[in-house]
Amino acid sequence: xxxxxxxxxxxxxxxxxxxxxxxxxxxxxxxxxxxxxxxxxxxxxxxxxxxxxxxxxxxxxxxxxxxxxxxxxxxxxxxxxxxxxxxxxxxxxxxxxxxxxxxxxxxxxxxxxxxxxxxxxxxxxxxxxxxxxxxxxxxxxxxxxxxxxxxxxxxxxxxxxxxxxxxxxxxxxxxxxxxxxxxxxxxxxxxxxxxxxxxxxxxxxxxxxxxxxxxxxxxxxxxxxxxxxxxxxxxxxxxxxxxxxxxxxxxxxxxxxxxxxxxxxxxxxxxxxxxxxxxxxxxxxxxxxxxxxxxxxxxxxxxxxxxxxxxxxxxxxxxxxxxxxxxxxxxxxxxxxxxxxxxxxxxxxxxxxxxxxxxxxxxxxxxxxxxxxxxxxxxxxxxxxxxxxxxxxxxxxxxxxxxxxxxxxxxxxxxxxxxxxxxxxxx
Amino acid sequence: xxxxxxxxxxxxxxxxxxxxxxxxxxxxxxxxxxxxxxxxxxxxxxxxxxxxxxxxxxxxxxxxxxxxxxxxxxxxxxxxxxxxxxxxxxxxxxxxxxxxxxxxxxxxxxxxxxxxxxxxxxxxxxxxxxxxxxxxxxxxxxxxxxxxxxxxxxxxxxxxxxxxxxxxxxxxxxxxxxxxxxxxxxxxxxxxxxxxxxxxxxxxxxxxxxxxxxxxxxxxxxxxxxxxxxxxxxxxxxxxxxxxxxxxxxxxxxxxxxxxxxxxxxxxxxxxxxxxxxxxxxxxxxxxxxxxxxxxxxxxxxxxxxxxxxxxxxxxxxxxxxxxxxxxxxxxxxxxxxxxxxxxxxxxxxxxxxxxxx
Numbered sequence: 027x028x029x030x031x032x033x034x035x036x037x038x039x040x041x042x043x044x045x046x047x048x049x050x051x052x053x054x055x056x057x058x059x060x061x062x063x064x065x066x067x068x069x070x071x072x073x074x075x076x077x078x079x080x081x082x083x084x085x086x087x088x089x090x091x092x093x094x095x096x097x098x099x100x101x102x103x104x105x106x107x108x109x110x111x112x113x114x115x116x117x118x119x120x121x122x123x124x125x126x127x128x129x130x131x132x133x134x135x136x137x138x139x140x141x142x143x144x145x146x147x148x149x150x151x152x153x154x155x156x157x158x159x160x161x162x163x164x165x166x167x168x169x170x171x172x173x174x175x176x177x178x179x180x181x182x183x184x185x186x187x188x189x190x191x192x193x194x195x196x197x198x199x200x201x202x203x204x205x206x207x208x209x210x211x212x213x214x215x216x217x218x219x220x221x222x223x224x225x226x227x228x229x230x231x232x233x234x235x236x237x238x239x240x241x242x243x244x245x246x247x248x249x250x251x252x253x254x255x256x257x258x259x260x261x262x263x264x265x266x267x268x269x270x271x272x273x274x275x276x277x278x279x280x281x282x283x284x285x286x287x288x289x290x291x292x293x294x295x296x297x298x299x300x301x302x303x304x305x306x307x308x309x310x311x312x313x314x315x316x317x318x319x320x321x322x323x324x325x326x327x328x329x330x331x332x333x334x335x336x337x338x339x340x341x342x343x344x345x346x347x348x349x350x351x352x353x354x355x356x357x358x359x360x361x362x363x364x365x366x367x368x369x370x371x372x373x374x375x376x377x378x379x380x381x382x383x384x385x386x387x388x389x390x391x392x393x394x395x396x397x398x399x400x401x402x403x404x405x406x407x408x409x410x411x412x413x414x415x416x417x418x419x420x421x422x423x424x425x426x427x428x429x430x431x432x433x434x435x436x437x438x439x440x441x442x443x444x445x446x447x448x449x450x451x452x453x
Numbered sequence: 454x455x456x457x458x459x460x461x462x463x464x465x466x467x468x469x470x471x472x473x474x475x476x477x478x479x480x481x482x483x484x485x486x487x488x489x490x491x492x493x494x495x496x497x498x499x500x501x502x503x504x505x506x507x508x509x510x511x512x513x514x515x516x517x518x519x520x521x522x523x524x525x526x527x528x529x530x531x532x533x534x535x536x537x538x539x540x541x542x543x544x545x546x547x548x549x550x551x552x553x554x555x556x557x558x559x560x561x562x563x564x565x566x567x568x569x570x571x572x573x574x575x576x577x578x579x580x581x582x583x584x585x586x587x588x589x590x591x592x593x594x595x596x597x598x599x600x601x602x603x604x605x606x607x608x609x610x611x612x613x614x615x616x617x618x619x620x621x622x623x624x625x626x627x628x629x630x631x632x633x634x635x636x637x638x639x640x641x642x643x644x645x646x647x648x649x650x651x652x653x654x655x656x657x658x659x660x661x662x663x664x665x666x667x668x669x670x671x672x673x674x675x676x677x678x679x680x681x682x683x684x685x686x687x688x689x690x691x692x693x694x695x696x697x698x699x700x701x702x703x704x705x706x707x708x709x710x711x712x713x714x715x716x717x718x719x720x721x722x723x724x725x726x727x728x729x730x731x732x733x734x735x736x737x738x739x740x741x742x743x744x745x746x747x748x749x750x751x752x753x754x755x756x757x758x759x760x761x762x763x764x765x766x767x768x769x770x771x772x773x774x775x776x777x778x779x780x781x782x783x784x785x786x787x788x789x790x791x792x793x794x795x796x797x798x799x800x801x802x803x804x805x806x807x808x809x810x811x
Binding site for chain 2: 122129145149245248249252261262263264265285287354358359361364365366367368369401404405407408412
């Protein structure tokens with residue numbers, strides 16, 4: 027077992043136990059490091075996830091596993107093979123997500139142009155873009171105490187809404203593109219409002235109704251792509267018509283190299299995060315969302331309309347998820363979308379929101395991390411199994427969702443305010 | 454102070470790991486043989502369509518062909534990259550080029566346009582597209598006229614049905630699926646015309662190009678309930694064209710006496726556990742075609758087109774296996790004759806999805 031780098035070093039000397047008459051900075055910092063506050067829990071979750079990922083990489087690799095069969099005869103084989111495997115795998119993920127060292131060398135030697143160096147980062151940000159939107163869609167609803175599992179369906183409708191405006195109209199790009207993006211938000215918003223309305227009027231729980239609406243959206247997508255209105259006129263596979271050039275999201279870096287696919291939607295995503303931050307912390311609507319999220323009964327007593335808040339919050343969340351769909355159908359999917367284009371960005375948005383603690387800044391950071399994992403694992407094939415990124419995401423979220431587990435495993439101290447666990451109310 | 458739980462967990466983990474791995478064997482004296490031709494000079498790479506390399510369908514068959522090529526020629530090593538959706542095609546193809554692959558195979562007709570683009574950017578590299586037709590010089594197109602093998606399967610179904618009703622259903626309404634259904638329908642028509650029977654086909658209207666689709670290649674439960682519905686409507690032979698979801702039809706056939714199935718893509722008698730239910734299979738020789746493409750690329754061949762037909766063995770009707778005694782000699786002779794007619798070109802099986810029809 028290669029514990030060389032993965033072992034976190036939480037075991038600071040526990041001399042801080044004294045009554046600390048004059049707390050200096052280093053001591054406070056040391057205390058902070060061994061405390062189960064939300065920042066350190068997040069960091070330790072990442073470290074432990076990569077550690078467990080390393081163990082699983084070793085166990086799942088036949089060649090390395092075989093060296094363990096004679097561990098007692100020649101232990102250095104098993105140790106070095108395991109270490110090399112883990113090092114190479116994580117290096118490959120890094121090279122695919124951030125910077126390819128081989129390309130850097132080639133660039134230094136003058137063999138490739140600068141644009142090639144940016145490709146890993148471009149792919150990371152491209153994959154992060156829809157996750158920013160779906161993460162915000164889940165995170166915003168979280169703050170109102172709603173668990174929006176329906177981001178996938180809302181995104182699918184956003185994708186279709188943007189697509190329809192994208193290929194039916196012939197307008198100058200300055201009008202067409204914004205119109206198509208707005209169409210995506212509106213389509214997602216309407217679909218997102220449905221569970222809100224159902225909850226407000228009938229009390230139907232949004233978890234149940236939004237899960238069901240995801241299935242409806244996914245099956246509707248299959249049907250819609252096959253319909254004569256949407257289906258491609260040139261391809262016989264199950265793929266839609268392409269959107270017009272005027273509605274396609276412009277790429278940001280393709281002047282360096284045409285293979286850099288990151289597009290304007292990334293900036294829209296960051297703008298959306300800033301907007302959600304403003305909405306939650308500065309606006310009356312945001313105050314209402316947070317108040318209802320804290321305590322709906324008190325909010326009702328204070329004269330807030332709970333049902334209307336549920337509906338508008340879900341509509342806003344749906345609009346955000348719809349923008350994720352627009353980013354796909356006007357971006358990477360501009361040449362035509364299939365039933366697979368949406369992947370699971372909507373469900374991944376739940377984990378992004380959890381990791382980002384439902385805060386806009388945290389969601390952007392979490393989305394970039396997950397985007398990097400996806401970009402890295404895609405390019406690290408076939409040396410590293412592509413499922414490793416999904417696995418790492420799952421383990422990270424497992425720990426994030428259970429700070430008590432992290433605290434127990436690493437023997438951390440309880441923070442002053444108690445453990446922070448993110449949970450949706452309304453059960 | 455007590456042992457920290459973290460260390461305990463670590464120790465426990467190690468102990469379990471060691472025990473499970475039985476770490477007491479002898480060290481090998483040599484580095485041992487590598488099974489994937491690690492020292493090979495020719496690297497053939499495959500980019501899968503969504504579904505992954507173990508999809509029990511065209512990705513898996515194509516990969517089997519890649520591996521067969523590596524088995525045949527120890528100077529060839531093979532690897533694959535999986536695509537989760539069509540947005541992964543470009544990065545996977547690009548990184549295959551960056552990895553220094555000597556031959557790159559893109560699986561699925563949807564990828565053909567992406568393969569074309571990257572092939573034009575890298576004119577010195579040979580590429581191949583499976584289930585698609587490319588006009589680029591350095592892209593080898595692999596296609597299959599599976600309507601021919603499905604035609605024979607349809608004829609067998611029409612000859613074997615007791616109730617006069619057979620059924621087919623598909624995974625998705627896409628050409629590689631509907632071409633089978635077209636051929637199957639044409640085979641039944643042929644039997645009705647030749648023998649004066651009135652066998653009815655449920656689940657596909659070749660004229661209108663409309664039929665029953667599961668909208669999934671994985672949903673075996675859905676495949677079973679769809680098959681059950683057809684069985685209730687009197688069908689006694691089911692032809693599922695849906696990859697692994699088709700297993701649902703085989704369980705339905707197993708639960709119903711005198712209901713049988715015809716399998717697709719591979720010889721179901723060998724590739725599934727339901728050999729006793731499978732009369733025959735409409736085979737599509739993807740693996741062989743991909744293997745030949747890799748071997749040809751190794752020899753320096755670039756571009757070209759391959760269409761699998763009954764004539765070149767690219768598509769075929771599988772042996773009857775358990776049903777060898779059930780299918781009459783008369784039917785067998787007629788199948789022989791029809792096969793010959795298709796090879797001669799005197800009988801043309803047409804489908805809007807046929808390779809020749811573009």
